[in-house]
Amino acid sequence: MSKVKYYYDSESLSYRKIERKKRTTFKYIMLFLLTSFICAFGIVTIAGKFIESPKEKALKRELQNMEFQYQLLDIKMSEAEAVLANVAERDNNLYRVYFEANPIPDAQRKAGFGGINRYKQFEGYDNSKLIIESNKRLDVLQKQIVVQSKSLDEIALLAEEKEKLLASIPAIQPVSNEDLTRMASGYGMRSDPFTKVRKMHKGMDFTAPRGTPVYASGDGVVIRADSRASGYGKHIRINHGFGYVSLYAHLYKYNVRKNQKVKRGDIIGFVGSTGRSQAPHLHYEIKKDGVHINPINFYYGSLTAEEFSKLLEHASMENQSLD
Template identity: 65%
Template sequence: MSKVKYYYDSETLSYQKIERKKGRRLGFIALAIAGTFLAGFLLLLVYINLPQIETPKEKAMKRELNHMELQYQVLNKKMAQAQKVLSEVENRDNNIYRVYFEANPIPEEQRKAGFGGINRYKNLEGYDNSDLIIETNKKMDILQKQIVVQSKSLDEIALLAEKKEKLLTAIPAIQPVKNENLTRMASGYGMRMHPILKYRKMHNGMDFTAKTGTEVYATGDAVVKKASRSTGFGNLIVLDHGFGYETYYAHLSKFDVRKGQKIKRGEVIGEVGSTGLSTAPHLHYEVHKNGRVINPINFYHGDLTAEEYDIMLNQSNLENQSLD
């Protein structure tokens, strides 16, 4: 509570109470308000021009931004490492896997293709660290695309590997008659004298002489395409191995399979005989690829040693008389 002040009035010889003027009081109030605003303005100018002065909240936000920038830099390094590993996988894919499975390599421009068209990073512009953020997003998008391309490539390789495995089990690869059961390898592929027609003609297979009843084996996984009697070949079995391969087993004395039956390599399918145009018990064996007859001598890698193969090769090249 403010003190009451008095003054001495010499005319009335008494003390009179000093009354404050309202206008003066309002002036003091206005002056105080103006002084407060001026002081605040001056403090604001000082704050703006002294950036080192930060509030606790600003300090926390700045630390968070610095931490995020560091994390982006770490992420860029990790992506660079991932890119290096992926490049090695791509190199093996193109130069090993796809070569082995006879597939065309994936072009580099397809693997490294960027993103054209509209600016997909426009929403990331206008910030202090926009360049860093945009660059990181670009690297991530390209890396993701490369991973998708490589993943699809590996799916294709897996499918090719499965087909390759089936091919390796299906392709003719062994002798149709075991060595211990052979009397001799009578005639090979090429021009030979026909024993009945008595003139030189193309002999499309190989003749394996053996006793009647000797077991005959499928030379690869297959499905029986034919198991019936024919005019020239007598009792004939034709196996469809897939991948364009077929094998013929002629002059048999007996069938052990039926049409449509699935056969595994090494499985007994019939027995040696002398049916059809034949002069002695033997197996006439042919290999066909995509409808063309090819020399069976190239298809015995599955059960012959190098020495046994050389002996068979020399015998098959002799221009002797065939048995059919």
């Protein structure tokens, strides 16, 4: 119950009851409500700046976690970039050098992406710079991986070809040292045993007893095994690929047939004296791209340094050939 208020009336010399008008009461009520609303709004606004709601707390934690994850991603990308840079260096300075391939320029390995803005969708956010930079590095890293992958595919192909080449080159002596009587004649100008005229001897003569095994000096395919070539008698020719062809002449008999694949060290025939021959021996020739070359340069696969020196000494003597 509200208190009744009075005022002193000096004219009537008495106290009179204060009568409040309804209009004034309504004005006071509205003023009170307005003041209360303003105070409440101010309190809420101020509290909002210092007190976080559960939703705001959750969003803030999510944002902090995202920034942490991007920091981890940045570290991982740095590590991946370092590893890839090491692989690229070995690729250019080791693998590609060994297999005689041109190095890949850095401009090609580390090229970015031109043209349209690929990262427009990441603009306008508080962390736009971080997100855009991370995506740029990731895209460049992915491109470098593609370039390196193609390079390694190329190296693998070159290695396969190199392996085939090393296996195919005529690299061993066609007659074993244990079976040799002597190295009768080398490559170069020699005296013909029949005419005694000096002429070019396009191979090497190895004397050995009749029936001594003759070995394929490299992997290849037999393209001839017949006696239809003048002077060679029974002979075998092997196509080693890469432009190399070896010839084994004056054989006693064959151990292979035409179109047969052979491996280095396979017995392909036996020493004889067929054709234009003065005594049992093997006449051995090598051609590269159709041109005769000195077989002495291709015995690294079967001779020691001392054996090779002796062979080189005998091959250099301008004696008489046996065919």
